[in-house]
Amino acid sequence: VFISNTESVPGARVTRALGLVQGNTVRAKHVGKDILAGFKNLAGGELRAYTELLTESRNEAIGRMVAQAQQLGANGVVNVRFTTSSIAGGAAELYAYGTAVVLEQA
Amino acid sequence: MSGDAVAGLVFGLLCVGLVLLLVLAIPLYSILVGFHRRSKIKEQLAHTEPQLQQLVQTNTEAAGHAGSTALALGTVAYAADGPSRLATQWRSFFGGQAVSLTEQADLARRLAIVRMLEQARGLGAIGVANVRVETSEIFSGQGRNSAMVIELLAYGTALLPAAEPPQPPAQAQQVPQFLPDEPTRVRPPAH
Numbered sequence: 001v002f003i004s005n006t007e008s009v010p011g012a013r014v015t016r017a018l019g020l021v022q023g024n025t026v027r028a029k030h031v032g033k034d035i036l037a038g039f040k041n042l043a044g045g046e047l048r049a050y051t052e053l054l055t056e057s058r059n060e061a062i063g064r065m066v067a068q069a070q071q072l073g074a075n076g077v078v079n080v081r082f083t084t085s086s087i088a089g090g091a092a093e094l095y096a097y098g099t100a101v102v103l104e105q106a
Numbered sequence: 107m108s109g110d111a112v113a114g115l116v117f118g119l120l121c122v123g124l125v126l127l128l129v130l131a132i133p134l135y136s137i138l139v140g141f142h143r144r145s146k147i148k149e150q151l152a153h154t155e156p157q158l159q160q161l162v163q164t165n166t167e168a169a170g171h172a173g174s175t176a177l178a179l180g181t182v183a184y185a186a187d188g189p190s191r192l193a194t195q196w197r198s199f200f201g202g203q204a205v206s207l208t209e210q211a212d213l214a215r216r217l218a219i220v221r222m223l224e225q226a227r228g229l230g231a232i233g234v235a236n237v238r239v240e241t242s243e244i245f246s247g248q249g250r251n252s253a254m255v256i257e258l259l260a261y262g263t264a265l266l267p268a269a270e271p272p273q274p275p276a277q278a279q280q281v282p283q284f285l286p287d288e289p290t291r292v293r294p295p296a297h
Contacts, residue, residue, distance in 0.1 A: 003177045006236045006263050010171040042136045044187030045143035051183040084242040084257050092244035
């Protein structure tokens, strides 16, 4: 499945739009990683453990969105957007959504 | 003055000194290590940003592009340092710009963009179109485990040059594997 965050795909033409598809995942903090992050939090800086966690989770959300698109018989998802938000105390939701489409070579 | 009194005085001063040192150690550590980390990020950005300037960056669509495209993502989980956050709490009494946090948000965002561009360059892209940048608070820093973490996410469409005849982005039957550092891109269909 082809993924793009643009509305149109260069070299291809959208023949059918199959509707909105979405994927999400909620991740809680890892206690072990969090203790280290707590120390780091004093001096600030990048928290690599969390960067990895977010990357993994986002890929999972993308995977779910793609699975939904495949179920609809799409071969592409266009205009993909990502959002991240803190929903409960120590949990973050990663959300990916887009429009499932059938693409044909122009 | 007897020897005992002198020993007591020295002991007392030592105790006070130790307590003072402990009280000062945490802010001092935060300020010094935080400053060091930020200057390392700045160094890294000063090194990598000029190299990535060759990539054309826009936040509009690239309808006229001849080659294929792929999604490029860059993400950074970032925590601002304690002293700056504390200073900002005071600052918010009067309003105005929080200088240190402004700088840190900018650094983290540029780092996220650099990662996106690096991923695009790894794919052999000539540019990145439709760039979107997002800031979100993922852990608020309230409550018992008060880690405050923000996320800076940059994503866009990597424009790949049309070396081979452009392939239709179709026929990917199997579910692609989303590995952490592997961008999602079209597999050319087998002939």
